[in-house]
Amino acid sequence: MTTVGFIGLGIMGLPMATNLVTGGFEVIGHNRSPGKVATFAERGGRAANGIADAVRDADVVVTMLPDSPDVEAVMYGSDGVFANAKPGTLVIDMSTIRPDVAAKLAKDGSANGLRVLDAPVSGGEQAAVDGILSVMVGGAPDDVAAARPVLEKLGRTIMHVGPAGSGQTVKAANQLIVAGTIGLVAEALVFLDAHDVDTRSAVEVLAGGLAGNAIFDRKVEGMLARNFAPGFRLALHHKDLGIVSAAARDAGVATPLGSVAAQLVGSMVARGDGGLDHTALLRLVEELSGRSREDDPA
Amino acid sequence: MTTVGFIGLGIMGLPMATNLVTGGFEVIGHNRSPGKVATFAERGGRAANGIADAVRDADVVVTMLPDSPDVEAVMYGSDGVFANAKPGTLVIDMSTIRPDVAAKLAKDGSANGLRVLDAPVSGGEQAAVDGILSVMVGGAPDDVAAARPVLEKLGRTIMHVGPAGSGQTVKAANQLIVAGTIGLVAEALVFLDAHDVDTRSAVEVLAGGLAGNAIFDRKVEGMLARNFAPGFRLALHHKDLGIVSAAARDAGVATPLGSVAAQLVGSMVARGDGGLDHTALLRLVEELSGRSREDDPA
Amino acid sequence: MTTVGFIGLGIMGLPMATNLVTGGFEVIGHNRSPGKVATFAERGGRAANGIADAVRDADVVVTMLPDSPDVEAVMYGSDGVFANAKPGTLVIDMSTIRPDVAAKLAKDGSANGLRVLDAPVSGGEQAAVDGILSVMVGGAPDDVAAARPVLEKLGRTIMHVGPAGSGQTVKAANQLIVAGTIGLVAEALVFLDAHDVDTRSAVEVLAGGLAGNAIFDRKVEGMLARNFAPGFRLALHHKDLGIVSAAARDAGVATPLGSVAAQLVGSMVARGDGGLDHTALLRLVEELSGRSREDDPA
Amino acid sequence: MTTVGFIGLGIMGLPMATNLVTGGFEVIGHNRSPGKVATFAERGGRAANGIADAVRDADVVVTMLPDSPDVEAVMYGSDGVFANAKPGTLVIDMSTIRPDVAAKLAKDGSANGLRVLDAPVSGGEQAAVDGILSVMVGGAPDDVAAARPVLEKLGRTIMHVGPAGSGQTVKAANQLIVAGTIGLVAEALVFLDAHDVDTRSAVEVLAGGLAGNAIFDRKVEGMLARNFAPGFRLALHHKDLGIVSAAARDAGVATPLGSVAAQLVGSMVARGDGGLDHTALLRLVEELSGRSREDDPA
Incomplete structure (x- = not known):
């Protein structure tokens, strides 16, 4: 054995x-x-x-x-x-x-x-x-x-x-894309909400097209329900994006979108929200748009 | 009739x-x-x-x-x-x-x-x-x-x-997410390529997880094959991101990631690549990483 | 006459x-x-x-x-x-x-x-x-x-x-640089404050070197005193950055820093702070850093 | 003694x-x-x-x-x-x-x-x-x-x-502002050049107002003359911005503009231009705007 x-x-x-x-x-x-x-x-x-x-x-x-x-x-x-x-x-x-x-x-x-x-x-x-x-x-x-x-x-x-090391490189790339995609979905949700749009219908049609992604498939319900219990904590995603930044820097790889995602996640952690699920990026985008939700739990 | x-x-x-x-x-x-x-x-x-x-x-x-x-x-x-x-x-x-x-x-x-x-x-x-x-x-x-x-x-x-107008708002949100996702996938591909990673295996595992998206499902083969014939031309995506920017600005919606995607797409058009498929953003990320491909067709 | x-x-x-x-x-x-x-x-x-x-x-x-x-x-x-x-x-x-x-x-x-x-x-x-x-x-x-x-x-x-038009083009460039410089000074001030640094001494030495600028010369005292009465209102600067964005877009000019500055100013306006002086960008950077000041007037 | x-x-x-x-x-x-x-x-x-x-x-x-x-x-x-x-x-x-x-x-x-x-x-x-x-x-x-x-x-x-450490913190803040300001001046110069503006007159009036800074005072002549011999090499500025990023990250300080400046400087180094003066950022902005200068002295 x-x-x-x-x-x-x-x-x-x-x-x-x-x-x-x-x-x-x-x-x-x-x-x-x-x-x-x-x-x-x-x-x-x-x-x-x-x-x-x-x-x-x-x-x-x-x-x-x-x-x-x-x-x-x-x-x-x-x-x-x-x-x-x-x-x-x-x-x-x-x-x-x-x-x-x-x-x-x-x-x-x-x-x-x-x-x-x-x-x-x-x-x-x-x-x-x-x-x-x-x-x-x-x-x-x-x-x-x-x-x-x-x-x-x-x-x-x-x-x-x-x-050796390649597994970690792919995991880093994974975390880069996930953080960025959550940010993009958050921007889209606030954008839709700020206009007179039925967000649930919109999400359904968006998820089925070229804008479709796993955040829509697995996470957007929690975002719409404003359930930000982890899941995967922002503090851990912040750590992982530190790995991405360092590895990209060492290799000379440009990550214009990834670096913005890292700034957003870092802000959430700095503000004390590191214990929330990473989809809570939605809250930051809302706040930057003057649209914080008073009915937000917690 | x-x-x-x-x-x-x-x-x-x-x-x-x-x-x-x-x-x-x-x-x-x-x-x-x-x-x-x-x-x-x-x-x-x-x-x-x-x-x-x-x-x-x-x-x-x-x-x-x-x-x-x-x-x-x-x-x-x-x-x-x-x-x-x-x-x-x-x-x-x-x-x-x-x-x-x-x-x-x-x-x-x-x-x-x-x-x-x-x-x-x-x-x-x-x-x-x-x-x-x-x-x-x-x-x-x-x-x-x-x-x-x-x-x-x-x-x-x-x-x-x-x-009225909501259809266009949802289409704008669609174009925001699509451009941003192409950019994220491009950054990940260059990141993987810059390290000693088997890109095709990496893409397969990434596409199946929380980093999965329709660009991986429908477009990444063309990106790996460096086939940038449209498809959807960057010039049209640029026009659409102008709509997104204006609508976001009018509604006071923050789009930190979307605005970076718009800059990248705008650069491609300014450089004369507006006739390529929008996945050609990959080329810009490569160039910004000092990794332009000499074997690139066209 | x-x-x-x-x-x-x-x-x-x-x-x-x-x-x-x-x-x-x-x-x-x-x-x-x-x-x-x-x-x-x-x-x-x-x-x-x-x-x-x-x-x-x-x-x-x-x-x-x-x-x-x-x-x-x-x-x-x-x-x-x-x-x-x-x-x-x-x-x-x-x-x-x-x-x-x-x-x-x-x-x-x-x-x-x-x-x-x-x-x-x-x-x-x-x-x-x-x-x-x-x-x-x-x-x-x-x-x-x-x-x-x-x-x-x-x-x-x-x-x-x-x-004809050149005067407006130069004014637009002026507003691009001014917004960006206020943002950079705000980031530096929060960075200094977050470490154990004597901010006034730091500002004095920064202002005298290659980091020197007119914001340090004319505006930083108000920022340190947290006096955000206009001066030049964020709402007007937001209008002007809309002009910059449109003119840059029309001419195909990349403004990676300018577009971030425009996002920050836009957020301030969306949050209802358009009536404050443009140096109030400091508040947004503080908030994004989890360092909002409770003693902030207004 | x-x-x-x-x-x-x-x-x-x-x-x-x-x-x-x-x-x-x-x-x-x-x-x-x-x-x-x-x-x-x-x-x-x-x-x-x-x-x-x-x-x-x-x-x-x-x-x-x-x-x-x-x-x-x-x-x-x-x-x-x-x-x-x-x-x-x-x-x-x-x-x-x-x-x-x-x-x-x-x-x-x-x-x-x-x-x-x-x-x-x-x-x-x-x-x-x-x-x-x-x-x-x-x-x-x-x-x-x-x-x-x-x-x-x-x-x-x-x-x-x-x-202890404060001197380095202030130096880091200095390098953040300098890189960002060079980027802003570069964006403005390309913006002016892309329209029908007399760049030298424009620089003179910009330098005397709220957009004034030490780059205009000490460095812009070299930029206009396209003299990118260092001075301060991009490779060293890149190292310093790595310090800024790490220190900002450790302290939870948001640097939305600083992180873009770091991306731009990093791109220049990745592309092999680390030996040029940091004002050579102008070349990258030109390239992103489809306006590379053929008469550029290598």
Whole structure:
């Protein structure tokens, strides 16, 4: 039986690790706050006593952490993954982090005899629970093939998109488009509302044409109902757009629309709305149009 | 039998008028350049001798013209629609024009005893030929109901979105989102290409998630193949974004993303690329990223 | 003695017309609201009984009106300037209007035997009172020379910048730079305030270097004191940026920064702050940064 | 006599160190490439044999280096400033680096018994040669007072703007405004040129009004003459705008105009124009307006 060391049992990590248990893997879980480890143990996982303990006997290590520094902290150091995993271990970082950090992790892991992949996901908490995440994988083809049995318990679409770091690059592109599209839909909704238009009929016809997008399909009902409970928090999207900006800057890529989207998301966070769903950008566009809604919940 | 006066037999108008003939209407067509009228006559239409002649005996008048001034020129004046159509005639303007002009036409038409609707379309030339346009209709409910038998020969989705001018407002919102989405997809493609990513795999995974949109579904193949033959010309999109800007300005609606998209489209036109498909925005983003493609056709 | 017909006795026009009286001209003034005409008469001007009366015996006509349609209304029509001024009369429009409208007025005036100049001003109410406006003049060199005796009573810098419409073009460029510079200074002030910086010392060193500008020299004290009483109202700057946008669009000129400045000013107006001085853009940048000031007056 | 260890004898550092020699200080200079050290020795300086040698006997250490990592490399490590300078030494970093790095250096230096100031400059190479730089100083008041005798040999305006890091914050604000102002002036010049305007007359009247700024005063002649030899290279401005973006992001400050300016500068660098003067932004605006100049001297 394959043994998986799983580090990071948060909102996403816990259901993912649980799906691996259900899928027949032996899973040793670690989390900085021990409460999550106890919950994981109740669900059939084994509780690790620190990172070294979680990875020492693992064939595969999965990490699911908030940001680049968290992943670096877990990988490096005398108690870390690189120092304690067996040679040949497959290390799959599924966090959303900087592509350049992911590439460096792959290089440094390789120097330690490890096979490191970056495999960020999209789909959110519900897809994590349901095991239907989309997974964008960067790394060597053989390593990606070896990781498939694990990844297929977590996601429905497992796409190898290039060498180490590529998974993070594609995730960054995803976050760029999503933020921009939410902004465009918000502008359109305020524009329609400011004229004498039946917004619901308009949305229906817009969604069916060349203006159609997944925000219309999955998110616009919440926007029209003014339900901005996350979902995906603006604070996390802000972090991700920081990754996009840095990666675009490093590569010399112009993002005239992406940089505006980043400004808008950054404003929401600066104003204290980082805990709302990213579709709450609608509120900012309304405010910039002198059309704030008094009936807005919260 | 219902008689339709059809004014504007261009790339869109000619197949639309032809579909009305095929659908069993008596159609009298007029076009400024007479060659198009001859072609229409070969397809079973009747050739009008001027605007007045086209509308004098019509139950329904349809106009399909390039821009607001063209529509105003056809409606007003002693030879125009308003002066020559019978009281009670249904006048359906299917051009893409300014919402405020559409509202004024409805008001002025009403003063002449006419029932005026704005009913711009989306879907492009092929959808016009196939009779499967999406039609966004603004006007009084009774008039919209009366227009349905005609509109249903032209389009698959006929959506009443509000009072006079609303159809144009929704079309404007459509053009805002489409231009912005093309820009976002272009930024993502250049971003992916600038890193070591397999662009086709990346597009596949992006299109299936929250970043999915109709540009990925219908247009990205052309972008990857660098086929920028129109399609929908940048020059027309530029005209439409002028309508969006003016309508947003008049209503005090903020369009931070839309205004950037308008700048990008405007640049393409200023540089002499107005005849390319709107997806050619990709070229501008590449150029701004120092990544112009030497193998680019044309 | 040269007789001047002066149309538009508002905040700017009244002191300008008064300076012409003081400067030795016979001035016949007209204003839509008659109260202003009475005030002008108290100051030594003559009250006209309508536009035709103001211009019939004039050697020079000066107009100082809010916007393009106002100027067109005064020039055209049977009671207007063009129909009633003597052949050869010098018509100097000092309003800030669209360059293309100014060029059309020059052409149409010429067809009526008149010599039309566009001569918008900068400097504001106080400079109008003091007779030290900057005047940007577009038109034929001989006509500009003929206008100098009048213009020199109104301004200190009289600059001939090109053919008809050029004065308005330069004024539009002025308004583009001013709005953008206020925005940049506002961003810098919020940036400094958000860190632990002594803002006054910082402003002093910034103003003396390559970041120096007239906003630092003339306006920043008001911004730091949070005195947003106009001065130059955001609503008027919004009108002027509409002129800039249209003229840039017509000429195919990219204004990536100008269009952002226009969005910001438009937002202020949409939110109901059009009556504040244009430096109140600072408030919007503060709000977008989550740093609204509770001690803000008003 | 006060002894100064001077690290970084580049385009700016060499004349600065030379001015300290001329001003009566004993100066021990170090540079990574030894050729510069030899030149410095010819001008009366002493050549150090490494960083430790340069700072071991110094009362004051001055660093003038390209970017944050360079300064960190010089300060930290067993051969670095912090490990080798005497307790109580005044360490003045005059490089342009991240404010947060500057604050960290002050804290870490203090832990080593050192007094660290950040004191970036503006004015460019000629002002460095002439000893008339503007210096923005962050740090403790007593330390700033102690540094004045040294700084006054280098600059004309020595402004204490706040605690550690503040000097860098003000420098960042400076670079934000300068880039934005160059962009605005470029947009205005293209706008004027696209209409029939005498650009030189227009610039003269614009420079004298509320649109006036130091770019008009010091740089516009070069722009009109199309002389884009640096001056201040776009590549360095790009680095500085990266600092601005990061600092604004960290503090939650909205910079809608600054982020557009950063995109434009980034495009120029991506396109290979990083070696030109920052006023070459004019070329990008021209290109975006379809008005590239064929007579442009490469």
